[in-house]
Amino acid sequence: RAKDMGGGEHCRFEQELHASAEERRSLEASLRKALGRDEMILHYQPVVDARSEKVVGFEALVRWNSAEHGFVSPGKFIPLAEDTRLIVPIGQWVMRQACHEARNWPEDIKVNVNVSPEQLLEPGFHEEVVQALAVTGLRPERLEIEVTESIFLRDASVARNALEQVMALGCSVALDDFGTGYSSLGYLRKLRFSTIKVDRTFVQGAAQGSAESLAIINAVVAMAQSLKMTTTAEGVETVEEAELIRNLGCDKIQGFYFGRPMTADDARGLFRHVSERRA
Numbered sequence: 593r594a595k596d597m598g599g600g601e602h603c604r605f606e607q608e609l610h611a612s613a614e615e616r617r618s619l620e621a622s623l624r625k626a627l628g629r630d631e632m633i634l635h636y637q638p639v640v641d642a643r644s645e646k647v648v649g650f651e652a653l654v655r656w657n658s659a660e661h662g663f664v665s666p667g668k669f670i671p672l673a674e675d676t677r678l679i680v681p682i683g684q685w686v687m688r689q690a691c692h693e694a695r696n697w698p699e700d701i702k703v704n705v706n707v708s709p710e711q712l713l714e715p716g717f718h719e720e721v722v723q724a725l726a727v728t729g730l731r732p733e734r735l736e737i738e739v740t741e742s743i744f745l746r747d748a749s750v751a752r753n754a755l756e757q758v759m760a761l762g763c764s765v766a767l768d769d770f771g772t773g774y775s776s777l778g779y780l781r782k783l784r785f786s787t788i789k790v791d792r793t794f795v796q797g798a799a800q801g802s803a804e805s806l807a808i809i810n811a812v813v814a815m816a817q818s819l820k821m822t823t824t825a826e827g828v829e830t831v832e833e834a835e836l837i838r839n840l841g842c843d844k845i846q847g848f849y850f851g852r853p854m855t856a857d858d859a860r861g862l863f864r865h866v867s868e869r870r871a
């Protein structure tokens with residue numbers, strides 16, 4: 593009996609494995625066609641100044657509405673795009689689209705663009721950024737590239753060179769999801785990140801009374817200040833979390849409390865009253 597059950601378990605497990613491999617193949621086939629079919633769009637989430645609560649920028653977040661699979665979350669298709677290198681053309685499209693959209697905002701509003709390791713390590717990355725800025729006419733100072741610590745896991749010196757090249761253009765670089773990945777602090781010494789983004793897990797933890805999360809945020813803020821970098825808290829959902837984060841000294845806040853990722857039209861709408869007043 594035990595053997596039968598084991599056999600059944602094994603069989604079910606194999607079916608699941610098979611189903612997920614099948615699903616992956618089908619998702620990949622759709623992903624290959626996604627850009628050509630105009631299935632991708634960007635949403636924009638406000639980044640606000642912690643003190644004034646004014647919008648200082650937006651993070652561009654890609655959305656995929658697939659003909660075959662419906663809405664697929666970035667958490668699912670970005671890793672697949674990275675594995676298949678489809679992230680290179682997708683990332684290039686995101687970069688251009690985001691720079692293009694930012695031209696519709698006031699001059700002091702920045703745009704943050706996520707860049708995957710596979711995209712950053714491509715030899716053509718620097719040229720891609722140069723082209724996106726040239727084609728759209730966006731000032732380089734308005735573009736902030738977001739990378740995670742994972743870029744230093746592979747080819748740390750190539751990653752560093754690529755980032756230094758875009759910094760030389762005048763763009764800034766933010767370190768995303770800080771504290772959740774493989775963390776060696778060595779590269780903070782070598783690269784002038786403008787911003788460290790404190791991951792939502794710490795924000796949530798601190799708000800729920802975790803002394804450890806609180807201590808970590810305090811330490812990151814202090815470290816950033818001495819390194820002349822700014823901090824952005826990610827994933828702030830409530831007024832209590834916003835209050836706490838402000839008191840901890842984070843410079844900028846991003847999260848559902850101040851604004852969910854929204855369509856390009858809605859993001860532009862946030863400035864409409866400003867331009868109407870000017871007109």
Ligand code: C2E
Pocket residue numbers: 637652653654665666667670679683686706707708738768769792826827828829846847848849853
């Ligand atoms: P991320 O760069 O850390 O982006 C922040 C994520 O947190 C976004 O998820 C955003 O919708 C979500 N978020 C923002 N505020 C809150 C909040 O208050 N509460 C909660 N629970 N979540 C919040 P999203 O859009 O699903 O993206 C997930 C990840 O996918 C991003 O994490 C980023 O790593 C990746 N991604 C998204 N767009 C791109 C892209 O264009 N290129 C690349 N390479 N990666 C992207």
Ligand code: MG
Pocket residue numbers: 651706738768
């Ligand atoms: Mg990001």
Ligand code: MG
Pocket residue numbers: 768769789826
């Ligand atoms: Mg993040």
Ligand code: MG
Pocket residue numbers: 768769791792826
């Ligand atoms: Mg995060």
